[in-house]
Amino acid sequence: MLKVNEVSKSYKDKKVLKGISFSVKEGEILGLLGPNGAGKSTLINCICGLAKIDGGAVEVFGLDNSKNAKVIRQQMGVVPQDIAVVEELSAYENCMFMGGLYSLKGNELKTKVKEALEFVGLWDRRKDIPGKYSGGMKRRLNIACALVHRPKLLIMDEPTVGVDPQSRNYIMESIRKLNDEGTTIIYTSHYMEEVEELCDRIVIVDEGTKIAEGTCEELVKEVSENEMIKIGISKGMPDAAKLEKLKNTKRVIEVVENEEGFVVKSAKGEDNLRDIIQFMNDEQIVFNTINVIRPSLEHVFLEKTGKSLRD
Ligand SMILES: Nc1ncnc2c1ncn2[C@@H]1O[C@H](COP(=O)(O)OP(=O)(O)OP(=O)(O)O)[C@@H](O)[C@H]1O
Ligand SMILES: [Mg+2]
Structure with missing residues (x-):
């Protein structure tokens, strides 16, 4: 679907992308x-041809995007980070306008607009202008606009920033549904929980460089030396002697008591859970x-960069 090869991009003397490669x-x-x-939005702009790259290459659907922008755009949808809807037009008219840009016409256009608005749950509110919408609804309209032409590849730049939990859930579910229906998706976020929950594979970028790539499991495996097993006890907390004994069990590094029970920190090992249950019994x-x-x-982020993702 997509190959990003050694892409670099500077704004004046500031290097924003420093030779990033990955594929989807x-x-x-x-x-x-x-x-x-980190350079996420810049990378997206480079992928969809809105920003010119200084070095490297971007290939979409097997085509070089510096030469085939028009063809590629017909099958690619982008939900920009900053909401891009026309404030004077109703939700319906916004989608009609977007569909028109992709050369959809007549009944086909109307059907696809209806489907896109239904998909994001805004069909009943189609006659309202975006000014009457909540932040989350505006985001959903933004998504509908990117979906009217049914792209094969959908790129979403932080689509849940500043939305209420209800809209957020709606958006997350819609993304899963779209993916189940066959749409390939690139999902940008600085919330690791969302990415963990949703994505098959993850590329972590920092300061214009890819610092890690893999499934969530692979990434975490790479850095984690220890495992933690948390045990909840409502009554009958074991005495210090028993906890000391647990501490001397194979691979156990530390046993820390807390309000709900205790946490056992062990070195990596497939039998840790079994051994602890055995001990408890x-x-x-x-x-x-x-x-x-x-x-x-x-x-992962902490280990690779020495800083917290939330900084
Ligand atoms: N048009 C521009 N002109 C100059 N500098 C820019 C431009 N666009 C982005 N930058 C700079 O490039 C760097 C990366 O910005 P970018 O928006 O790509 O980051 P991001 O990862 O999307 O961040 P965020 O999570 O805040 O959206 C920043 O230092 C930013 O100031
Ligand atoms: Mg951004």
Whole structure:
């Protein structure tokens, strides 16, 4: 679907993209994760031909996008970070306008506009101008506009920033549905939770450079040396001697008590969960919950850059 090869881009003397490469396969949701100013939007502008690259190449649908922009654009949809709708036009007219730009006409245009507005849950409010919408509804209209021509590849630049939880859920569900129907998606965000939840594969960028790429599991595996298992106990907290014994179990590094029970930190090992459950049974410790705490992408970012993604 997409090949980004050693792409670089500067604004005046500021290098914003420093030779980024990655590719997107048909049918996947690729997450582009990075903090503010990492270069995500610039990268998207380069992919959809809105910004000219200084070096490298971008190939979309197997075509060089510096030479085939028109053909590529017919099958690509972009939801820009800044909401781009015409304030004077109703939601319906906005979508009709967008569809018209993609040369849709007549009944086909009307049908596709209806489908796009239904898809984002705005059909009932189609006659309103965006000024009457909440932030989340405006975002959904922004998405509908990008969907009218049914692109094969949809690029979304932080589509959930500043939206209410209800609209956010709606948007996340819509993305999954679109993907199930066969649309390939690039999803940009600086919220790691969203990317973890939604994306098949993730590219992490920072300061114009790709710092990691892989499935969430792969990325996390790469950096995590330890595992944490959290045990919830409502009554009958084991005494210090028992916890000390647990601490001496194979691979266990640390046992930390907390309000709900305790957390066992162990070196990586496939049998950790089994061993701990065995210990609990042997020692007759009654527990209500047991959770393996997965290290998150936050760990990955921290380990690779030395800073927090939330900075
Ligand atoms: N048109 C422009 N002119 C000059 N500098 C720009 C321009 N667009 C982006 N930049 C700079 O490029 C860098 C990357 O910006 P970009 O918008 O691509 O980041 P981002 O990862 O999308 O950030 P955010 O999460 O805040 O949207 C920033 O330092 C920004 O100031
Ligand atoms: Mg951006």
